[in-house]
Amino acid sequence: MGFNYIDDILSCNGITVPDLADEFDTPLYLYDAESIEQRANAFRDAFNDVDSIQYALKANSNLSILKLIRSKGLGADVVSAGELALAIKAGFSPEEITFTGVGKRNDELAFAIEKQIGLIIAESKSEVALINDIAGADSRKPTVALRINPNIDAKTHKNISTGLHHNKFGMEENDLRELIGKRSEFKNIDLAGIHIHIGSQVSDSAPYIETAEYAAGLATELNRSETIIRIINLGGGLGVNYDKMLPGVDEYNHLTPEQLAKNILSIIEPTGCSLYFEPGRWIVAPSAILITRVSYIKTIGGNKFVITDAGMTDFMRPSLYQATHPIVPIINSDSPKEQVNIVGPICESTDSFAEDYLLPQVSEGALLAIMGVGAYGYSMSSNYNLHPRPAEVMIVNGKSRLIRKRETFDQMFEGMPDN
Ligand SMILES: Cc1ncc(COP(=O)(O)O)c(C=O)c1O
Structure with a gap:
């Protein structure tokens, strides 16, 4: 720092x-631009070329900061049409943008489909049907990943935990299986991924390993007779040690992206899926x-x-x-x-x-x-x-x-x- x-x-x-x-x-x-550059580089360098690191705009969406992060080769993770419009303005190419969020409106989905962004995350059965309808009228075929609520404890503050069944995020595994089972009904979308974000300010590798193993197991099973799942998105959430952020101190990581990659890649790689991550806090905090x-x-x-x-x-x-x-x-x-x-x-x-x-x-x-x-x-x-x-x-x-x-x-x- x-x-x-x-x-x-x-x-x-x-x-x-x-x-x-x-x-x-x-x-x-x-802000110190150098700190952002170094940390964006560190995240990008820790993962392979086939993986996609997409900065979560919600952490900080100042236009100059977005341009800086984009210049380091990261994509963008957005949660509203407003964030999507700003990401495009900052120069992120639409195919490097993922749209997450539990309550996207019709017009926001229509905007994302019109812009042909890389990935839309659907969080309920109704949302999948809606995306399919909107895409039908638009004649484009967006790539969609289904967000699961895996009931995994991120062991973080209750207000930033998102992967437990009492949290509003994602869908039950049963719903996901039902959607995959009748995917031929959704002719206007490419149902190609699973997404899990268990929470923010995660300080230990154990919840990530548990999540990666769960996602890899599910993808392998779903792909047994034919390849359906090509993308595993593990969300964001990598934490920082705020207590150590004092003048003159520059070691305040609980876990580095290298350590995260070391723990996760060997679990995901055998599935043949590309891995997506959506870090926000770790890069800019x-x-x-x-x-x-x-x-x-x-x-x-x-x-x-x-x-x-x-x-x-x-x-x-x-x-x-x-x-x-x-x-x-x-x-x-x-x-x-x-x-x-x-x-x-x-x-x-x-x-x-x-x-x-x-x-x-x-x-x-x-x-x-x-x-x-x-x-x-x-x-x-x-x-x-x-x-x-x-x-x-x-x-x-x-x-x-x-x-x-x-x-x-x-x-x-x-x-x-x-x-
Ligand atoms: C779906 C999703 N992805 C990524 C993030 C970014 O999390 P963080 O800033 O902790 O890395 C969040 C944060 O709430 C999120 O909900």
């Missing part, structure tokens, strides 16, 4: 953060910090609150998933650490970045950095309480580049007639 202290001032590849805060104001997302200024410090009944100008609307993971991210002062000091609650300005008690956190003593006006916010950071931001979304800046070749302007009041109010 290109974030470290130089003479006690937090810097990103040699550019000092306080100068960027002065130039672009706070809250500010600051460590690439960014959220720079925020301390507005106020106060104590209530012995609890000290450090109130920042960034809130849950800018970075939602701590409020949504109780995620913990290191928070550091931008000017490093050896002042004693004290236990504080670091909270935002939003009118919600859940608007908290850290409780009982040991932070070196800071004053009002000080700058802090929330580390490891490149994934599910800006992409989950909102306008709740009508705070404009922050700006995004990326350091590219030692220079800062504004990759998204701070939102304006006019942009927030746009679309509401004034009468």
